[in-house]
Amino acid sequence: MTAYLLRRTLRAFLTLWVAVTFFFILFRIDVDIGVMALDLTASQEAIEAFNERWGFDRSLPDQYLIWLSGALQGDFGYSFRDGRPASEWVSERLPKTLELSLAGFTLMILIGVPAGLMAAIRNGTAMDRTIMGLAAAGYSLPSFVLGLTLMYVFAVFLQLLPSTGSTTWAHLVLPAATYGFTGAAQIARYTRAAMLEVLGKPYIAAARASGAPANAVVLEHAAPNAAIPVVTMLGFSAGQLVGHAVIVETVFAWPGLGQALISAVANRDLAVVQVMVMIFAAFMIGANLIVDILYGVLDPRIRTAGGAHG
Amino acid sequence: MAEAVLHGARVRPPLSLRLAVGWLVLVVIVALIGPYLAPYGLNEQDFTARFAPPVLAGGDWAHPLGTDQIGRDLLSRLIGAIRISLLLALMGTVIGMIIGTALGMTAAYFRGWIEDVIMALVDFQAALPFIIFAIAALAVFEAGFVTFLLILGIAGWERYARLVRALVLQAQNDGYADALNSLGAHPVRIYLLHILPNIFGAVSVQMTINFPETILLETGLSFLGIGIQPPFTSLGLLVSEGRPYIFQAIWLIAFPGAAIFLTTLSVSLLGDRARDRADILSRKD
Amino acid sequence: MSLVLKADGLFRSFRRHRFLSPEEVTPAVRGVDLAVEAGECLGIVGESGCGKSTLGRLLLGLLRPDSGTVRCLDQQLNLLPLSGLRRLRSEMALVHQNPLGALDPRRPVGEQIAEPLLIHRHLGLSARADRALRLEEVLRSVALDPALAERYPHRLSGGQRQRVALARALITRPKLLVLDEPVSALDVSVQAQILSLLQTLKAESGAGLVFISHDLRVVRQLADRVAVMYRGRIVEEGTTAAVLDNPQHPYTRLLRGAVPSLVPGRRIKAEIRPPADLPDKGCAFAPRCEKVHALCRSQFPAMTLSDREHRVACFSVSKPKVAV
Numbered sequence: 001m002t003a004y005l006l007r008r009t010l011r012a013f014l015t016l017w018v019a020v021t022f023f024f025i026l027f028r029i030d031v032d033i034g035v036m037a038l039d040l041t042a043s044q045e046a047i048e049a050f051n052e053r054w055g056f057d058r059s060l061p062d063q064y065l066i067w068l069s070g071a072l073q074g075d076f077g078y079s080f081r082d083g084r085p086a087s088e089w090v091s092e093r094l095p096k097t098l099e100l101s102l103a104g105f106t107l108m109i110l111i112g113v114p115a116g117l118m119a120a121i122r123n124g125t126a127m128d129r130t131i132m133g134l135a136a137a138g139y140s141l142p143s144f145v146l147g148l149t150l151m152y153v154f155a156v157f158l159q160l161l162p163s164t165g166s167t168t169w170a171h172l173v174l175p176a177a178t179y180g181f182t183g184a185a186q187i188a189r190y191t192r193a194a195m196l197e198v199l200g201k202p203y204i205a206a207a208r209a210s211g212a213p214a215n216a217v218v219l220e221h222a223a224p225n226a227a228i229p230v231v232t233m234l235g236f237s238a239g240q241l242v243g244h245a246v247i248v249e250t251v252f253a254w255p256g257l258g259q260a261l262i263s264a265v266a267n268r269d270l271a272v273v274q275v276m277v278m279i280f281a282a283f284m285i286g287a288n289l290i291v292d293i294l295y296g297v298l299d300p301r302i303r304t305a306g307g308a309h310g
Numbered sequence: 311m312a313e314a315v316l317h318g319a320r321v322r323p324p325l326s327l328r329l330a331v332g333w334l335v336l337v338v339i340v341a342l343i344g345p346y347l348a349p350y351g352l353n354e355q356d357f358t359a360r361f362a363p364p365v366l367a368g369g370d371w372a373h374p375l376g377t378d379q380i381g382r383d384l385l386s387r388l389i390g391a392i393r394i395s396l397l398l399a400l401m402g403t404v405i406g407m408i409i410g411t412a413l414g415m416t417a418a419y420f421r422g423w424i425e426d427v428i429m430a431l432v433d434f435q436a437a438l439p440f441i442i443f444a445i446a447a448l449a450v451f452e453a454g455f456v457t458f459l460l461i462l463g464i465a466g467w468e469r470y471a472r473l474v475r476a477l478v479l480q481a482q483n484d485g486y487a488d489a490l491n492s493l494g495a496h497p498v499r500i501y502l503l504h505i506l507p508n509i510f511g512a513v514s515v516q517m518t519i520n521f522p523e524t525i526l527l528e529t530g531l532s533f534l535g536i537g538i539q540p541p542f543t544s545l546g547l548l549v550s551e552g553r554p555y556i557f558q559a560i561w562l563i564a565f566p567g568a569a570i571f572l573t574t575l576s577v578s579l580l581g582d583r584a585r586d587r588a589d590i591l592s593r594k595d
Numbered sequence: 596m597s598l599v600l601k602a603d604g605l606f607r608s609f610r611r612h613r614f615l616s617p618e619e620v621t622p623a624v625r626g627v628d629l630a631v632e633a634g635e636c637l638g639i640v641g642e643s644g645c646g647k648s649t650l651g652r653l654l655l656g657l658l659r660p661d662s663g664t665v666r667c668l669d670q671q672l673n674l675l676p677l678s679g680l681r682r683l684r685s686e687m688a689l690v691h692q693n694p695l696g697a698l699d700p701r702r703p704v705g706e707q708i709a710e711p712l713l714i715h716r717h718l719g720l721s722a723r724a725d726r727a728l729r730l731e732e733v734l735r736s737v738a739l740d741p742a743l744a745e746r747y748p749h750r751l752s753g754g755q756r757q758r759v760a761l762a763r764a765l766i767t768r769p770k771l772l773v774l775d776e777p778v779s780a781l782d783v784s785v786q787a788q789i790l791s792l793l794q795t796l797k798a799e800s801g802a803g804l805v806f807i808s809h810d811l812r813v814v815r816q817l818a819d820r821v822a823v824m825y826r827g828r829i830v831e832e833g834t835t836a837a838v839l840d841n842p843q844h845p846y847t848r849l850l851r852g853a854v855p856s857l858v859p860g861r862r863i864k865a866e867i868r869p870p871a872d873l874p875d876k877g878c879a880f881a882p883r884c885e886k887v888h889a890l891c892r893s894q895f896p897a898m899t900l901s902d903r904e905h906r907v908a909c910f911s912v913s914k915p916k917v918a919v
Contacts, residue, residue: 015433015434015437018434019434019437019438022434023446026446026447026450027446027449027450133326136575136578136579136582137571137575139578140522140526140571140574140575140578141571141574141575142526142529142530142533142546142567142570142571142574143530144529144530144533144546144549144550145549145563145567145570145571148549148553148556148563148567149567151556152556152560152563156556156557156560239439240439242439242441242442243439243440243441243442246441246442246445246534247530247533247534250533250534251553261445262445262534262535262536264449265445265448265449265536266535266536268449270449270450273445273446273449274446277442277445277446280439280442281438281439281442284437284438284439284442285437285438288437
């Protein structure tokens with residue numbers, strides 16, 4: 001088991017390193033950064049001064065090493081716009097994004113998992129079809145459309161909740177709900193599928209035949225076994241949150257990393273973009289790693305296998 | 311077993327499927343001949359008719375879906391946007407399918423280090439949320455039509471590659487590829503005439519999953535302002551342009567948003583159905 | 596008496612790469628010499644894992660040997676360019692144990708039987724009329740109702756599918772036919788039919804046959820000569836009567852004894868060892884052998900050169916009196 005964990009962690013770091021390097025190269029190929037960051041009317045001297053100041057006149061491997069050594073010490077470069085360290089941007093915005101993501105993720109699970117379970121247990125009934133219909137709708141609805149709809153209904157029409165900004169907890173409701181519904185649809189589908197698969201297995205029929213009450217069968221026998229694929233799915237969803245973060249934060253003007261990323265892109269502030277992109281990548285890789293670990297804990301086959309398999 | 315249960319439970323009332331097909335037919339017709347039916351140009355402005363509401367909310371038939379802040383007719387813009395979004399999604403899906411299938415077949419045919427490299431790429435792509443990569447790429451390169459299209463194409467390739475590789479390996483395992491090889495058939499013949507037709511069903515199903523996702527990706531990126539740029543338009547761009555006017559002109563958001571939703575939903579429903587039927591068929595053997 | 600197939604000194608191992616671990620090497624064929632003449636059927640028998648399937652593929656050039664040569668119809672396979680090898684395949688065919696897998700599930704069987712004529716256009720029979728004619732001929736020779744040509748593989752019975760596979764193999768009139776456990780997956784009654792069909796075909800076509808099986812009774816019916824294989828090596832070879840009625844090698848004796856036989860009371864010493872556990876030198880059968888000497892563990896016995904009728908690779912035969 002420990003061998004398994006070690007392998008997975010190693011792999012995660014490897015992926016992270018590859019991602020970081022990949023983005024590093026992506027941001028430096030084919031681009032005359034000086035021209036991009038300043039504007040087209042900038043003089044040649046201004047561009048050269050800029051390049052020298054930010055180190056873009058060195059060779060690519062040099063730049064990489066400089067950046068990497070800096071990054072390992074927490075220095076991720078500086079914003080072109082205002083000269084602030086990019087890490088400051090991150091530390092300002094990250095808590096906000098985490099706050100929203102956590103709220104959204106919790107909501108997603110609270111809605112999605114029970115819905116999926118319910119649909120599986122009441123398989124074939126009107127409730128099942130309704131839930132799955134809603135799930136199909138939720139899955140097809142782009143998060144920005146849902147967000148704007150919620151905003152319209154609750155903030156504009158009913159005037160119940162604030163539309164943008166993030167000062168009070170009331171501001172959290174709509175964005176988190178947007179996350180929640182969009183993500184819940186996917187989770188409900190997967191939970192239902194996993195649960196149905198488990199319910200079809202012989203040991204469930206045996207448990208039922210032994211006269212155990214239906215609830216016990218579900219909770220003690222079916223649910224734990226369905227947990228494994230669902231956990232995997234949740235890990236995947238956590239990674240997807242990243243993508244949604246960008247959109248939902250933009251819709252609701254929530255001052256998080258996602259929104260900062262978009263404005264940095266609009267401003268061609270590559271240093272900031274680079275850092276944020278890497279943060280998001282790290283987040284997703286981390287989520288996958290946690291899923292792998294949980295998988296190892298939950299799945300007895302891996303726990304007892306002694307890490308012979310990878 | 312479980313799949314039989316799944317299938318039984320997932321049988322949708324035919325009505326929703328008929329509606330889905332109907333909507334898609336409408337969308338395709340609009341995409342094909344819409345520009346000839348559109349009453350106004352995409353960017354035709356009319357300052358005397360700003361913020362005209364749609365017909366059922368107090369407007370008149372001159373602008374059935376209303377107008378925007380500078381008087382552009384929403385119906386015409388919607389038609390143009392549907393064309394572009396649909397075209398991008400379709401082409402993006404096809405590109406992804408071609409890239410993924412080609413790489414999947416290559417990996418399965420050559421095995422060895424080529425396969426390792428390709429699968430490492432697949433894993434890498436699967437480990438990252440694609441939208442981040444898209445944003446990064448669009449930050450670096452100009453958001454031209456072709457660049458954007460390529461990015462959309464790359465969005466799903468890894469799933470095709472994985473799927474195709476597994477299917478080809480299975481085909482090799484099944485034995486007919488091997489038998490044909492022992493009869494002296496050229497690998498190209500084996501792959502094009504025998505393996506490809508056999509895996510095409512599964513690949514098509516994957517396309518029906520991929521297509522709605524591509525629509526969502528494209529509209530999302532356009533909404534964020536880094537996708538399609540004016541003077542062109544896209545459903546996502548329409549929504550983002552209507553966003554500041556959510557208080558006074560909700561129709562500017564509602565109609566494009568509904569168009570995205572309905573199209574994605576319809577394709578998803580049809581795809582689900584196709585997948586269920588494919589499951590049944592494959593179990594008949 | 597022309598040689599259809601001649602193999603010399605074939606060696607082949609399989610390597611398995613594991614990331615960060617030493618490479619696993621599994622030897623499959625360890626020094627095999629064979630010859631097959633036209634109109635003759637050579638049976639290769641052995642238990643599973645002895646390398647006979649690998650040998651079959653080596654003989655057809657579907658696998659490259661690590662060392663050694665295969666000559667088919669007087670052409671050395673590893674000297675041929677790929678396109679030449681493919682052309683030569685019109686003269687060779689392989690029939691597998693699992694006919695359903697060997698057929699494309701999406702095409703009617705008639706099309707698949709005729710496909711080799713399209714693959715090998717140099718035979719000049721690719722025109723539709725020619726194909727139809729030849730198809731009819733070959734269907735008759737395998738006793739398949741021509742009406743079945745429109746059917747898909749999964750709608751045929753096991754015996755019918757195997758006939759289809761045979762028909763496809765025969766349509767180009769190959770001079771070498773390798774059959775790898777062709778009847779193992781079939782019911783006993785169907786087995787008999789296919790075997791008698793194969794006998795007829797052998798007589799009529801004059802092709803050289805290689806029949807690979809683990810079942811001695813089946814081999815006895817069809818093969819003119821038999822080679823017994825154990826762990827990648829041929830341990831005994833000769834005419835069917837000689838080898839099967841008068842086995843000299845302890846392993847052959849064991850095989851024959853394993854068939855529910857007419858000699859009651861015979862104790863069979865059969866242990867199963869995992870294939871990886873192969874002794875580096877000496878006879879691979881030593882651990883299980885009832886006549887083992889010290890010499891057997893250190894040297895591999897060479898084949899007795901006596902006569903073509905019957906050759907054995909065993910110290911108990913070739914050096915009966917060895918001082919320990």
